[in-house]
Each structure stands twice: as C-alpha cells, then as structure tokens.
C-alpha cells in the first residue's frame with residue numbers, strides 16, 4: 001500500500017527547505033505518493049516562481065491561492081483552503097517547514113483531521129514571543145507528531161516544552177542540501193560581475209522583519225546606517241516587497257535609492273542571491289536562513305536583531321547580533337579581517353533529506 005504525503009510550501013524561505021526533500025521523496029515512489037501544495041502566501045514571480053525554477057521544483061499539484069492579508073486572514077484562509085484539499089484527497093502525512101503563517105495553518109487543519117503532521121526545522125526558538133514566527137514555531141511544534149530538528153539547541157527547546165523524545169529526530173540543516181544541490185549554478189551565475197562588483201569588494205543587505213521596517217523611526221535610522229556603510233564599500237540590497245512598501249510609505253525610498261554606493265535591486269532568485277552572498281565581504285540581515293548560509297560559508301554575518309532562533313550560528317558560526325548603534329563598529333571588524341570564521345555545525349552536511357526520508361520510513365513502517 002502506498003502512503004500519500006503532502007509537502008507544503010508557502011513563502012520564500014520555504015522553497016529551499018522543501019526542494020531537497022521533494023527530490024529525495026520522489027525517488028521513494030515504491031511506497032510514497034507525493035503531492036506538493038503551494039498555499040500562495042508568496043505569489044510574486046521573484047518571491048516564488050524563480051525559486052521553483054532554481055531548485056528544480058515542479059509546478060505544485062495543488063495551489064491554494066491564499067495570498068496576503070492580516071495574520072488572521074492569511075492563517076484562516078490557508079486553514080480553510082487546506083482543509084478542503086485534504087477532504088478532497090486525504091494524505092496520510094503532511095510535511096510543513098519553517099515558521100511562516102502557512103506552516104501553522106496547514107499543521108492545525110491537518111491535525112484536526114487526524115492526519116500525521118511532520119515539522120521540518122522544528123525546535124528553533126528566539127524566546128521573543130512578539131515575533132509572529134515564534135508563535136508559529138511554538139504552535140506548530142505542539143501539534144506535530146514528528147519533529148525534525150537541525151541542531152542540539154532545538155532538541156533542548158522541545159524537551160523543555162514537554163515534547164516526548166520519541167517524536168524528535170535530529171536530521172541536520174536541510175538548507176545546506178539545497179545549497180550543495182545547485183552549488184555549480186551558484187558559482188557560475190556571476191551575479192556580482194553583472195552588477196559591476198568584484199568578489200570580496202561589496203556587502204549584501206537584506207531587511208524585512210516587522211521589528212526593523214514597520215516602525216518609521218527605526219527604519220529612518222537604518223537607512224542612515226546603510227547610506228554611511230555604502231559610502232565606504234558598495235552594498236547590494238535586494239528589497240523585499242514589505243520593506244519597499246514601508247520605505248515608499250514613509251517617503252524614504254527616493255533618497256535611499258539615490259545613495260552613492262547603494263545598489264537597490266528587486267528580490268533575487270535563490271541562485272542569484274546565493275551568488276551575491278558567495279562573494280560578499282559581509283552580510284547585514286534580519287533573515288533566519290541567511291544566518292545559516294553565511295555560517296556554512298564562513299562569511300561574516302551581522303544580524304540586525306536582538307535575538308536569534310538560530311543561536312548555533314553565533315556560538316559556532318560566523319554570525320553576530322548587532323544593533324543600529326553597534327553595527328558600524330562590527331562592520332569595521334569584519335572588514336579588518338578580525339571576525340570569527342567559526343565552524344560548520346554537525347549535520348549541516350548536505351545529507352539532511354536522506355535522514356528525513358529514513359526517519360519518515362521508520363515512523364510509517366515501510
């Protein structure tokens with residue numbers, strides 16, 4: 001008897017977690033009927049389609065088409081649509097990844113139908129309950145029947161929340177599988193050259209968290225920092241739609257896009273973005289995934305947040321938390337070569353998808 005498995009993807013950071021698992025599970029067709037579900041949380045070509053193409057993902061089998069909205073609208077919209085999809089074609093298991101609104105929405109809809117829920121990238125905690133993603137992480141992990149973690153800190157967080165060890169499997173970091181899967185395309189992409197930049201002679205910035213971009217005073221201070229930093233070393237800044245909307249809404253867009261040394265570009269595809277990161281002297285970010293990718297590559301990462309749900313990137317890797325006050329000193333350190341290079345954490349080895357398939361087979365008994 002075949003077991004049917006839904007793989008859910010929704011937003012930009014999900015695609016590089018789903019892709020290696022999709023490719024690994026596709027080879028298990030003796031026992032697994034695989035269906036890709038796209039909730040539509042991210043819908044722009046450069047926030048979604050470009051990632052499917054880069055990561056060799058097929059057109060999703062099911063499109064929920066939910067789109068943007070308030071948190072409740074988006075979460076409830078995904079729940080309603082995914083429940084209908086499950087009633088029309090009931091999977092045995094659903095795999096949700098990461099911490100976006102669609103992750104918790106699909107986990108809850110499936111769990112109420114007594115469908116097995118597996119959470120990939122379980123156990124990460126920033127400890128900051130004001131982050132929408134932290135609420136999504138805690139709720140998804142409470143619902144999940146099978147929790148796949150990337151690092152020992154995640155196992156410890158789950159134990160502290162009373163989740164039985166029998167449900168937890170440490171599988172490592174799936175993002176590294178994606179990176180290694182398309183490494184040669186990344187190395188061949190020559191994105192920096194296309195922007196007139198020399199490897200090692202520029203920085204990459206990404207900022208989109210509500211805590212950085214939703215409050216006009218913080219956003220204004222950040223734009224000041226970016227203008228000063230770009231006057232020292234060119235910066236490439238692929239701007240997220242949320243950030244662009246806030247910059248335009250607060251009348252900061254024109255001044256920032258005209259700043260000397262600052263290249264504001266559209267959100268990049270996965271391969272284009274990683275090609276920029278590969279050659280960066282440092283990266284300034286508030287993304288979760290970028291903290292991990294830079295740790296893997298040993299590139300100085302300055303994270304503009306007061307907490308991280310990925311502490312191993314600070315304790316073992318090349319990541320450091322910074323503030324608007326401290327960031328310029330940290331950039332000086334990064335550029336002077338006095339930055340910790342760190343080491344690659346255990347099980348961040350490009351073989352996470354294989355371990356996940358083994359864990360799923362063991363749980364299902366095939």
Ligand code: UD1
Nearest residue numbers: 011012013041042043044047068099100101132133241242
């Ligand atoms: C979401 C995730 C966040 C993740 C981020 C990466 C949640 C709670 N947050 O935040 O964890 O780091 O994605 O991108 O799920 N928009 C577009 N085009 C798109 C997608 C969004 O224009 O393709 C606009 C929306 O209309 C909205 C804004 O961007 O105005 C925010 O989108 P949304 O998906 O709600 O949250 P993100 O801020 O992207």
